[in-house]
Amino acid sequence: MNLADLPLIGPFAEFDFMARALAGCIALSFSAAPVGVFLLLRRMSLTGDAMAHAVLPGAALGYLVAGLSLGAMTVGGIAAGLTVAAASGLAARNSVLREDASLAAFYLLSLALGVLIVSVRGNSVDLLHVLFGTVLALDSATLTLLGGIAVVTLLALRLLWRPLLLECYDPQFLRSVSRLSPLAHYGFLVLMVLNLVAGFHALGTLMAVGLMVLPAATARLWTRRLLPLLVLAVALALLASTGGLLVSYQFDTPTSPTIVLALGLAYLFSLMAAPQGALRHQRPSATHYRA
Template sequence: MAWLVGNPLLGPFAEFGFMRDALLGCVALSLSAAPLGVFLMLRRMSLTGDAMAHAILPGAAIGYLVSGLSLTAMTIGGIAAGLTVAVGSGLVARNTVLREDTSLAAFYLLSLALGVLIVSVRGNSVDLLHVLFGTVLALDNAALTLLGGISATTLVALALLYRPLVLECLDPGFLRQVSRWSPVAHYGFLGLLVINLVAGFHALGTLMAVGIMVLPAATARFWVRRLGPLLLLATALALLACLSGLLISYHADWPTSPVIVLTLGAMYLLSLLFAPQGALRHQRPASSHLQA
């Protein structure tokens, strides 16, 4: 066992329980958030995901205000706030002259400001950092159970909604005409987005949660064109970045959540330059559309 503890790659996980818990939480999050991020990218909603990640903040802050750093209260509050913003921005877009991106931006800015205000006034700087940047190295059994449950729910839902989700990415108008699954796919996807952002909030914080969705999907798109391999590669990249980020943050004594997202960002930049469909090597074919 001495060689294992001294190993720079395996030693931190063999020696410290909090590193093993952090890895388990990141694995659960990667398995659900990365595939969801692929559909987020294909629906051209990547910035919507970022806005929704900030929109859950006031609900989580109110949960914190009522019960302190309670996993249950902050989870319920975050889900309620995320769904409120998603539905509210949609209603504004359908009943006023504003487009959905503008109404979502307005709701997101109000939510972010309100959440930061609540935590800043009623909490302290440590609590604010916990909310904004997460506590992936302090995940307990309850948090791991929540992350695992959200991951399992998301994977099952994606399997059930796979075909309508793909059709909605390609031609939402056609799906509305030929199938009753259109509203189920649309609102089901938004629901999955919200609960995964809440899961990411507990692990990586509200400022970093969307990174594990968007960056693996965008990076994988430079390498593959078919949807199945795209989903698998995005998940693998998220897992690799989480493992690398945990090890780098441990050895360098840096904050973990930003390191994980920066690792994903490094993968994205390298793929942007050197992948088959990256900036330096890509020769635009006659058809560059994604293949299902």
């Protein structure tokens, strides 16, 4: 039997652009989903969304200088994301604003600036490319970048495993017993920005955070243990991105939103059916906490 005749395999076997899109989604699933798990544990999921928009002006400036250049847009996006993270932290430490408020202010400024740059110097096609990505047009250089970021992310998470866990559950204890606290904190921010830039190239700035946050949130409804949580988040990202690509191919829908909607449907189903979901999860009564 010819693989091209199989409905679930045929599009990937027959069309090179579908195979490249699948390879890009696999790389993103193995890098962004684990980062999303730690975002969830650190209660920073909305921070991920803010940072996804914060990379836009840097990518837009890269586009302004060199056009749709992978290197220029990557370097610009990373620089913009790290700048917004550092600026919001400085504003929070030197003013009455909390970090979430300062981050919201800076990311809104970044988003508006990025859209303005692309709109003024580009056209509607360029703007759609930046906002929603071109996962069906990934080339070899972009796939190499996504694969490299996935490898760096997995190696960094392995090296920072213990300090990251401690910072998730008791950051003050980590600061008191180890000098690795700043490394864990800022190293994780760098990983987050790298993965958001990778997601930006494939899914666009509006959809990039979906493959990071939704698999982690869905997996958390099914398990409390960390290793199964990581594995399940990656598996959900793989299944939803593959399903989203197939649905987009069959029904000619925008690919990035279709992938994120597939992740959203998995989340809504889990919210109803999972052990920690809305219907089955029983909150402890007040007497449970009494001595």
